[in-house]
Amino acid sequence: MELEMVDRIVDRYDARSSALLAILQDIQQEANYLPQAALRQVARRLDIPLTRVVRMATFYAAFSLKPRGRFVCNVCLGTACHVRGAGRVLDQFQRTLGIGVGETTDDGLFTLQTVNCVGACALGPVVVVGEQYHREMNNRKVDRMLKSYRKQAGE
Amino acid sequence: MAPFSSTAELHAYQQALVERRDPDRTVIAVCYGTGCKASGATELIDALKKAVQEAGCSDRVSVMPTGCHGFCEGAPLVVVHPRRILYTKVKPRHAADIVNKTALAGEVIEPLLFVDPDTGNKVVHEGELPFYAHQHRLLLGRHSTTNPEEIDDYLANGGYGAWARILDEQIAPEAIIELIKKSGLRGRGGGGFPAGRKWDSCRNAPGEVHYVICNADEGDPGAFMDESVLEGNPHSVIEGMIIGAYAIGFPHSRTEGYVYIRHEYPLARHRLAIALDQAREKGLLGDNILGSGLSFDITVNRGGGAFVCGESTALMASIEGFPGEPRAKHIHTVVSGLYGMPTNLNNVETWANVPVILNMGVQAYRAIGTEHSKGTKIFSLVGKVNNTGLVEVPMGMTLKDIIFQVGGGIRNGKRFKAVQTGGPSGGCIPASLIDLPVDFDRLDEVGSMMGSGGMIVMDETTCMVEVARYFLNFLRSESCGKCSTCREGIARMYDIVEGITRGEGKPGDVELLEELAEVVREASLCALGTTAPNPVLSTIRYFAEEYRAHIEEKRCPAKQCKALITYRIIEDRCTGCTACAKICPTDAITGVKDQVHLIHQEKCIQCGSCYEVCPVDAISVE
Numbered sequence A: 001m002e003l004e005m006v007d008r009i010v011d012r013y014d015a016r017s018s019a020l021l022a023i024l025q026d027i028q029q030e031a032n033y034l035p036q037a038a039l040r041q042v043a044r045r046l047d048i049p050l051t052r053v054v055r056m057a058t059f060y061a062a063f064s065l066k067p068r069g070r071f072v073c074n075v076c077l078g079t080a081c082h083v084r085g086a087g088r089v090l091d092q093f094q095r096t097l098g099i100g101v102g103e104t105t106d107d108g109l110f111t112l113q114t115v116n117c118v119g120a121c122a123l124g125p126v127v128v129v130g131e132q133y134h135r136e137m138n139n140r141k142v143d144r145m146l147k148s149y150r151k152q153a154g155e
Numbered sequence B: 001m002a003p004f005s006s007t008a009e010l011h012a013y014q015q016a017l018v019e020r021r022d023p024d025r026t027v028i029a030v031c032y033g034t035g036c037k038a039s040g041a042t043e044l045i046d047a048l049k050k051a052v053q054e055a056g057c058s059d060r061v062s063v064m065p066t067g068c069h070g071f072c073e074g075a076p077l078v079v080v081h082p083r084r085i086l087y088t089k090v091k092p093r094h095a096a097d098i099v100n101k102t103a104l105a106g107e108v109i110e111p112l113l114f115v116d117p118d119t120g121n122k123v124v125h126e127g128e129l130p131f132y133a134h135q136h137r138l139l140l141g142r143h144s145t146t147n148p149e150e151i152d153d154y155l156a157n158g159g160y161g162a163w164a165r166i167l168d169e170q171i172a173p174e175a176i177i178e179l180i181k182k183s184g185l186r187g188r189g190g191g192g193f194p195a196g197r198k199w200d201s202c203r204n205a206p207g208e209v210h211y212v213i214c215n216a217d218e219g220d221p222g223a224f225m226d227e228s229v230l231e232g233n234p235h236s237v238i239e240g241m242i243i244g245a246y247a248i249g250f251p252h253s254r255t256e257g258y259v260y261i262r263h264e265y266p267l268a269r270h271r272l273a274i275a276l277d278q279a280r281e282k283g284l285l286g287d288n289i290l291g292s293g294l295s296f297d298i299t300v301n302r303g304g305g306a307f308v309c310g311e312s313t314a315l316m317a318s319i320e321g322f323p324g325e326p327r328a329k330h331i332h333t334v335v336s337g338l339y340g341m342p343t344n345l346n347n348v349e350t351w352a353n354v355p356v357i358l359n360m361g362v363q364a365y366r367a368i369g370t371e372h373s374k375g376t377k378i379f380s381l382v383g384k385v386n387n388t389g390l391v392e393v394p395m396g397m398t399l400k401d402i403i404f405q406v407g408g409g410i411r412n413g414k415r416f417k418a419v420q421t422g423g424p425s426g427g428c429i430p431a432s433l434i435d436l437p438v439d440f441d442r443l444d445e446v447g448s449m450m451g452s453g454g455m456i457v458m459d460e461t462t463c464m465v466e467v468a469r470y471f472l473n474f475l476r477s478e479s480c481g482k483c484s485t486c487r488e489g490i491a492r493m494y495d496i497v498e499g500i501t502r503g504e505g506k507p508g509d510v511e512l513l514e515e516l517a518e519v520v521r522e523a524s525l526c527a528l529g530t531t532a533p534n535p536v537l538s539t540i541r542y543f544a545e546e547y548r549a550h551i552e553e554k555r556c557p558a559k560q561c562k563a564l565i566t567y568r569i570i571e572d573r574c575t576g577c578t579a580c581a582k583i584c585p586t587d588a589i590t591g592v593k594d595q596v597h598l599i600h601q602e603k604c605i606q607c608g609s610c611y612e613v614c615p616v617d618a619i620s621v622e
Helices: A003-012 A017-031 A036-046 A050-059 A079-083 A086-097 A139-154 B007-020 B034-038 B041-055 B092-105 B151-156 B161-168 B173-183 B195-204 B225-232 B234-249 B266-281 B312-319 B348-360 B362-366 B399-406 B440-445 B464-478 B484-501 B509-523 B527-531 B534-542 B544-552 B579-583 B609-613
Strands: A071-076 A110-115 A127-129 A132-134 B026-031 B061-066 B078-081 B085-087 B209-216 B254-261 B298-302 B343-347 B376-383 B389-394 B416-421 B427-430 B454-459 B567-569 B619-621
Touching: A003 A017, A003 A036, A017 A036, A017 A050, A017 B298, A036 A050, A071 A086, A079 A086, A079 B376, A079 B454, A079 B464, A086 A110, A086 A139, A127 A139, A132 B034, A139 B609, B007 B151, B007 B161, B026 B034, B026 B041, B026 B092, B034 B041, B034 B225, B034 B266, B041 B061, B041 B092, B061 B092, B078 B092, B085 B092, B151 B234, B151 B266, B161 B234, B161 B348, B173 B195, B173 B234, B173 B348, B173 B362, B195 B234, B195 B343, B209 B225, B209 B234, B209 B312, B209 B348, B225 B234, B225 B266, B225 B348, B225 B376, B234 B254, B234 B266, B234 B343, B234 B348, B254 B266, B254 B312, B266 B298, B312 B343, B343 B348, B348 B362, B376 B399, B389 B399, B399 B416, B399 B454, B416 B464, B427 B534, B464 B484, B464 B534, B464 B544, B484 B509, B484 B527, B484 B544, B509 B527, B509 B534, B509 B544, B534 B544, B579 B609, B609 B619
Parallel strands: A071 A110, B026 B061, B209 B254, B209 B343, B254 B298, B376 B454
Antiparallel strands: A071 A127, A127 A132, B026 B078, B078 B085, B376 B389, B416 B427, B416 B454, B567 B619
């Protein structure tokens, strides 16, 4: 974990404490999660209590305090996806990967997350992996999709 | 190019743009909203560009990515201008034909046309699509002809003209507020508060800065209106905010703008950032805009995935760098909002309406809609409906017309059961109220609300108790935890409803839910808590029979609640194809190929996989 990266991000916002949310977002974007050392450095640099930083990092659902997998699978649980069977899709992820929501597989490949709505409601149930959207998902497609990511990782 | 320093320079530039542009130029517009992008529009655009290059016709034909056209059902969509020939579900392999046949030879490619399921007729032109024909697209109408990443497209269509006219005709800020009041514009984000009155109160509140905020934290699950407006026409929102800043803070105060946008909307954020940069370059944001004396710029803040941040005081706390916890509004945010200064917050759609109203005139705008709800409303029409997508209709259109005329009815010939509006704060409206005209007040009357415009259609296979459970689960995890009635009350309501869906409901549960609902509603601080009981109360009000069946008979009439259903193989129909046995995650299905299979109930986890894969509908749910 490079603290220079944190410094660079903090400087981007002139070390303003009002930019705390944006700073944490940028750190997570680079580090894939919010490492403890980074949170401490942010508190030091913004001259605010560590508790305030941690409170932000735990209040907002977008943040993870644990390292996440190479492929972060976001299962959309928006109402439109829900009525079209998103619950079954999520169950299938849990069964196939053997992990719960918010957890990461032991091989570090997959993290399972849920999201309230990604705004692609016409295509539900939707799963977003990284920047890729997968539409009209069902149990079969989940298995096929995970297989193809595994293959991609093996290459 | 130097920034415009006066409206005269803006007009001259627009004039030159219009003269330079050939209205008959062939443009292949590809819908590039989140929905179409998710359906492969990126690859399609690349293929089209390549095809244009290979045909050597880039001087005559261009490929243009646009914002959401609304007809997500046909994604990815292509419209070939100037004839507006519409193709649906287009794949990259169709690119060469579209360029060579349609763009260059004017030929229509029959297999890519949309077929109207009602008449069997092929639809050739965009405007003839039944989905669009019944809409009134004041805000969305330009999406298929505008490249949202090119400010020139907005300017060539008269963009920033409402703002320029205010300056040319020296219309006073107070007079703008009067116009907005007269237009009857009500906030499109949920509460429906009259926008003009809000602006007026904010203008009259003392403060050295007046903040103007656009709420793009569209948190209602199943709603993507604001996302699409920002993706498709971001300058309309920016223009609305500039006019708002002028009306609210000029000349007596300094003004600053913010857009608070969900982090789940990367494309909208990207397009907004481009639009803001281009507006700055042209001198439409910044110091002394067009020589008016107004200085105004807009900062973008990303949300952090917290639903409660759509609430105004929580949103402002979040911009200040704190957790999004709402505060009591004894003093309204228009008086003391962001950093304790007068702050006017409206949502994306409200801001986008502002230039539209000023351009078309207050009288013409007021002619659309109902007595107390003027103009149009954008809905995201989703769920079990045929034509899913984004629709913009006049206020007062009936649910029936929206769902059956625009939406094309219910999928797979199923029966319409209910429609959910207003997100987690709203309610479920039953089929018996299908003739209800949709406006702010009528939705309130039936126990739901307009909200931001999500409209989730449900059919006979949707269990209403399960819907209530879904929303309680959502609200339980999104409650910020500040008020105990919301934090604990919703959690207890969830436990009860979840128990009912598992067949553990007891007599008296419904009455207890109603009692808890009363407390949560009365004693919570913000709208998240005070409206949280709506999904439960509205389903109890209209679907009491379903609660009774779950509680007394341990039966789920919609056959959705896992604990109350059994999957069986219909022996007469099973062909022994083994598809179900292969997919079953718990090996609960056994059988020999070409012979009838069997589900072992003790192993079955009701995942529904077999039901999904069976090619001959040989699985029954009881």
